[in-house]
Amino acid sequence: MxxxxxxxxxxxxxxxxxxxxxxxxxxxxxxxxxxxxxxxxxxxxxxxxxxxISGVKELRGIQRVGDEMVIGALTTHAEVAKHPLIRTHLPALAEAAARIGDLQVRNRGTIGGNLAHADPSSDLPAVAIAYDARLTVMGPAGRDVLAAEDFFLGPMVTALPDGQVISSVAVPIPASNTRSAYVKCPHPASGYAVVGVAAAVAVSADGTVEHARISVTGAADCAYRARQVEEALVGKTASLETVHEAAQYAAEDGWIGSDVYASEEYRRHLCCVYTKRVLQKVLL
Amino acid sequence: MSTVFGQVVKRREDPRFITGRGQYTDDVQLPGMLYAAILRSPHAHARIVSLDVEGAKRVPGVVAIYTGRDLAEPMGTVPTAWIPPESSLKTPPHHALAVDKVRYVGDGVAMVVADSRYAARDALDLISVQYEVLPAVVNQVEAMRDGAPVLHEEAPDNVAFHWQIGNVTDEVFNQAEVVVRHTIRQQRLVPNPMEPRASVAQYNPATGELTVWVTSQNPHIHRFILSGILGIPEHRLRVVATDVGGGFGAKIAVYPDEALVAFAAMDLGRPVKWTEDRREHFLATTHGRDHVEELELAGTRDGRIQAIRVRAYANMGAYLSTAAPGVPTILFGLIVPGPYTIPYVGVDVYGVFTNTTPTDAYRGAGRPEATYLLERMVDLYAREIRMDPVEVRRRNLIPADEFPYHTPTGLEYDSGNYHLALSRALDMADYDGFRRKQQELRAQGRHVGVGVTTYVEICGLGPSQVAGAVGFQGGLWESSTVRVHPTGKVTVFTGSSPHGQGEETTFAQIVADKLGVPVEDVEVVHGDTARISMGWGTYGSRTTPVAGSALAVALDRVLEKARRIAAHMLEVSTEDVECADGQFYAKGAPSRSVSFQDVALQAHMAWNLPQGVEPSLEAQAFYDPANFTYSFGTHICMVEVDTDTGDVRIDRYIAVDDCGRVINPMIAEGQVHGGIVQGIGQALWEGAVYDEQGQLVTGTLMDYAMPKARFFPNFETAFTETPSPHNPLGVKGIGETGTIAATPTVVNAVLDALAPFGVREIQMPLTPERVWRSIQEGGQRS
Incomplete structure (x- = not known):
């Protein structure tokens, strides 16, 4: 080595x-x-x-800019996990960052590095997609903004053009009726997600699901948006029945993989179980 | 006498370890030192068609490259040092580097020596080897089938040895009221001590002396065997293994690597270092376990076990490692009857070559395998006769008044009170209360379970006569020298070679207790053949019972001489001298006393010694134990299974162990904790998995799940103390008990939780997916 x-x-x-x-x-x-x-x-x-680039100061820090939290690419997982505004407005991000690797990893690993690396089992891509995060990337021609949802293309493959740098991640602060969470089944060796599910769901005053973004990581070749789960939620009453009905589609939008630790069949099953759990957390 | 024996004393070795001031092998830096890297086969089975090192030689900094053909002549082969009798053991030659054929992924093919570790590693990529890939076999049962790929022409059926013991007959099974049959697999494990293997060698051409620093649990065995491989006389060979960062059995073996490094150092006339990286550790350091076992248990309807019969297929890997053949035979077969009065036992073991990393001792070495199969069978039997598994154990445990107890496999258990440890553990666990609660929780759809293991362990290896009788190619006695300095400070030289177990502290406690000197006045020296006359090392839970006893005998000799000198100083007869807390008194006149330090000074000044007493105060003992010692105990685990995901959560873990007299409860408890963690590692997470081509799929710490602290609750531990009658300290071993007991305890707890689903077996490790599938396939809930 x-x-x-x-x-x-x-x-x-x-x-x-x-x-x-x-x-x-x-x-x-x-x-x-x-x-x-x-x-x-x-x-x-x-x-x-x-x-x-670890000494580039302009890439560090967390701040609120209007209705967004803007997180510098070099911000460490530990900094994200403990930041009061992140914990208040983006609890799923704080939860995911707090469960990455171990203390040493969280003190060194960065949000930009994590997203750019695009490990298919990484926690943050699911959260970034569920929160509809935008990645600011800088290249020789200037600055561009990419949606997290369109960023992850395959295992360690992203839409980041060659020779460009992620400079920050902007996450819109969800409306006050939105609740969000991240749950994961960690691999016992690596701590990476065998399956991780992030959800951001808004419920109206009468208990109807107004809006839902659900994303799954770990199970497939890259993190994906579970659109069929979202469709099964929106317009329905937030109930256990709705959760169970919607969660069964959790594996339908990704290319679910198999390895020596967990088969495709079991991973599909876990997608449903963990989607159910995250939805129970945010809806019930 | 002082009461330091039995007291908590903080580990004196820890400050240097945890502040980075230990002196591990990789810390050795010598002027002009070169670095070795070993090219390892990427194929499980292949013929080496050609090997071209020219490109690699051109890498700047490369000094030398050696291939198997280069070294086959000047170097001897790597021997197997345990040859169980009547087992038709085959020992095909194991060259330090493969000559014509590679037999596992990780088999050494060439060695590069360069002036930096980086250059050596870069050069490996430029060695061009053309392989003719051969079919591989990784499973021991498949390797024994007709037509399987053959690893060694000396063993055309791939059977390395076949060993049997026991008195069981078919008759016993034919007439039994109940027969339980089962097949289990005990998976392969990777030891993964924190410190990987390493070696440094330095040759002095002027004196012909070779010094080898190596990560070893037994430097004298290393010297003995390296001397043979290298053709260097033992008195010109020094082996040093002072600080060793864990071994778990994997550092008993003498590997090709340290021999290669030593050869290069002699050949090049410069010091050479090699340090294994973690990936190399997975491939090239011995693995543990890997048994397939066909099992039969015969018993009565009222819970009396009459017979146990085992046919085990032990995967030995591609070569027979140093102690490997003894592990699935002597250390496994003899203890199969466990702590029970089972009158008939039969054990039949095939050791099989496969295209995998060689296996050898791994913490517990054979005894965990025996305990696992027995405890699993006892639970299946209990289920079969619808009796509580604890009650079955109660009915079969050897009663306290039957010691010494003779097993049908020829062992004599020295002492024990198995029922006491069981009842203590059941009380701590509130077993009956748990069973009531389990019914309530099951009614609520929750699945909790309890596993109970009662075990006995052969430890304190062992009498040398027995070592010889069972084919161990060495002695199993131990040496100790106690050197008292003029100021009364004490240096102890022990032939055992602790590598994390804490003997620098516990041995100092033994000295302090016997001589009445402060613990701080005692230094314990180990792990250097130049400073210690002889020793057989640390493994088999032998250090305290054997080396500790050697120390006790040497201390008695020191004390006897000190008493004579004290008597002379006090002008009374030796019989009239009493000794307490480091003071010698004239009997009946306690005001007249001399201290141990006074005596030590006089012994060295020698101005006025009693007639016939030599100067100085030093004694040596060579202690050969009369028997093994047998630690025992009861472990209980409570788990809850998440039936949606198959996740197992450990709610409580209770361990009551008996290792005879406890020297330092904190260290004993630490040993139990570590053992439990490794045992549960096997039960729930760890597993070395090969694919059919012989590639190790779980070959990094990202795939191979080592236990982590957060996976566990606090362990609840206690000790009962039944002294061993065989040694002067009354002690037994504690280093392996946790590993031996924990694996079946946890697996039986999970199976107990899933009993309503009809689940009888889940292959270890009990990964969530396997647990979940077993529930799916287990049939209807009863």
């Missing part, structure tokens, strides 16, 4: 990081290093150059 030789460069600004990525096609960004370095030690990733 010794990586190949690589060049190390330290960027002091986003612009400098982008410039290095443009001139060196073998370069990869290094933020917290908790996804990339293990791959390098296994020699599954062999970047020629690491561009260390």
């Amino acid at each position: 010794i990586p190949q030789a690589f060049a190390y460069r330290r960027a002091s600004s986003v612009a400098e990081a982008i410039a290095i990525l443009q001139e060196d096609s073998g370069a990869k960004l290094l933020a917290g290093g908790h996804s990339l370095l293990p791959l390098m030690k296994m020699r599954l990733a062999n970047p020629a150059t690491l561009v260390d």
Whole structure:
């Protein structure tokens, strides 16, 4: 578990990081290093150059901007998990961040790195999709905004164009009648989600589900939006019956996978069980 | 006498470990040191057609590259050191690097030595090997079938050995009122000590001396065997293993790797270091367990077990590791009757070669396998005759007045009070209360269960005569030297080789207790063949009963001499000297006393010693135990199963163990805790899984689930103390009891919880999916 030789460069600004990525096609960004370095030690990733952006101050911090929480890409999971505004307005994000890996991982790993790496079992993609988060990405041509929902394309494959940098994640603060949560079945070895489900659901004063965004991670080749569950919820009365009815569609919108720990059949079953549980949490 | 024996004393070794000041093998830095990396086979079974190292040689910093062909001549093969008698054991040659054929993923193919670890690793990628891939077999039962791929021509049926013991006959089963039959698999485990294996070798051409630092549980065994492989006389070979970060059996074996490093150091005339990485550990360090067992139990309708018969297929992997053949035979078969008065026992074991990493001892080594199958069968029997499993155990436990007890397998259990440990544990658990509550919860649709294990363990290995009789290629006695310095401070040199068990503390307590000196005045030295005359190491829960006893004998000798000197100083006869709390008194005149320190000083000054008494105050003992010792106890676990997901939650875990007299309750408890965690690891999470091509699928810590602290409730532990009559301290072993007892306890608890679904068996580890499936397939709820 010794990586190949690589060049190390330290960027002091986003612009400098982008410039290095443009001139060196073998370069990869290094933020917290908790996804990339293990791959390098296994020699599954062999970047020629690491561009260390961990010192770029403009990428840090959490702030409220209008009706959005804007989280700098270099914000660590630990910072996200304990931030009072995140805990108040985006509890599912705080819950997910608090359950990533272990303390050391949460103190080093970053939200931008996590989303860019797009591990299919990662917790944050589900939460980002459920909250309809937007990723601000910066490249040589300037700034662009991508919806989390459209960002994850496959295992470790994203819509992030080559040579660009995620600079921040903007999450709209849900309306006051929205409740949200994240539940997960962790793999006993890695702590990654075998199945994780995030839900953000709004219920009207008369108890009707107005709006629902449900996303599932871990089960499929990438996190997906469980649209059939959402459709089965919206317009219905928030009840145990509605939850049970809707949850059975939890595995219908993803390419559910199988591995030595959990078969496709069992993962499909877990999608339904955990969707039921997250919906009970937010609706009942 | 002081009362330090039996008291909690904080582990004296811990401050250096937890502040990063231990001296582990990888911490050894020597001038001019080179680094080795080993190219390991990516195939489970393949012929090496060609091997080209030219590209690798061009990597800057590479000093030398060795292949199997280079080393087959100058180096000896890696031996097997346990040859059970009458087992037709085959020992095909195990070369340090594969010569023509690789036999498992991880088999060494070539070694690069370079001036940095990075260069050595980079060069591995440039060694070009052409393999002719052969069909592989990873399952031991399949390996014995006709037409299976053959690993070694010396064993055309892949059977490495066949071993039997017992007195059972078909007659017993034909006439039995109840016969329970079952087949179980005890999965393969990866030991995963925190410190991976490592070795550093330094050769001094001027003196012809070779020093090898190695992560070893038994440096003298390493010296003995390395001497043979390398052709270096033992008196020119020093093996050092001072701080070792856990072993769990995996650091008993002598591996090709340390021999290769030593060879390179001699060949190149420069020190060479090799440190295994975690991925390499998964592939190239011995694994544990991996049995398939066909089981039969015969009993009466009223709960008397009459016979147990076992046919076990033990997966030995591609080669027979150092102690491997003894594990599924002697350490397994002899203890199959467990703590019960079972009159008839039959054990039939096949050790089988497969294209997998070699197996060897793993914490408990054979005894967990025996305990698991027995406790599972007792519960199935209880279910069959509709009797509470605790009642079945009560009816079959060996009564306290029948010790020493002779088993049908030839063991003599030294002492025990099995019923006492059982009743203590049942009280702590409120077993009857739990059974009532279980009925209520079941009515509410909740599925809680309880598992109870009563066990006995062979430990304190062991009398050397028995070692010889069972084919262990070594002795099992232990040495101890007690050196009292002129100021009365004491250095103890022990032949055992603790690697986390805390003997630097417990042995100091033994010394303090005997000599009346403060614990702080005692230093315990271990793990260096240059400082310690001889020893057989730490494994088989032998360190306290055997090395501790050697220490006690040496201390008695020191004390006897000190008493003679004290008598001379007090001008009374030796018989009139009394000794307490480090003071020697004239009998009847307690005001006249000399301290142990005074005596030590006089012994060294030697100005005025009694006639015939030599100067200095030092004694050595070589202690060979009269018998094994047999720890025992009862463990109880309560679980709840989430039937929606199959998740198992451990609600309570109660352990009552008896290891004879307890020297340090905190350390004993720590041993029990660690053991329980590893035992439950097997029950619920751990498993080395190979695919059909022989690739280890669970080959990293991201896939192979080691237990984590948050998986457990607080353990509730207690000790009963039934002294061993065989050794001067009355002690038994405690290092493996938890691992032995915990696995069946948890599995039986889960199966108890799922009894309403008719579930009889779930393959370990009991992953949520397996539990969930067993519920789906278990049939209708009764």
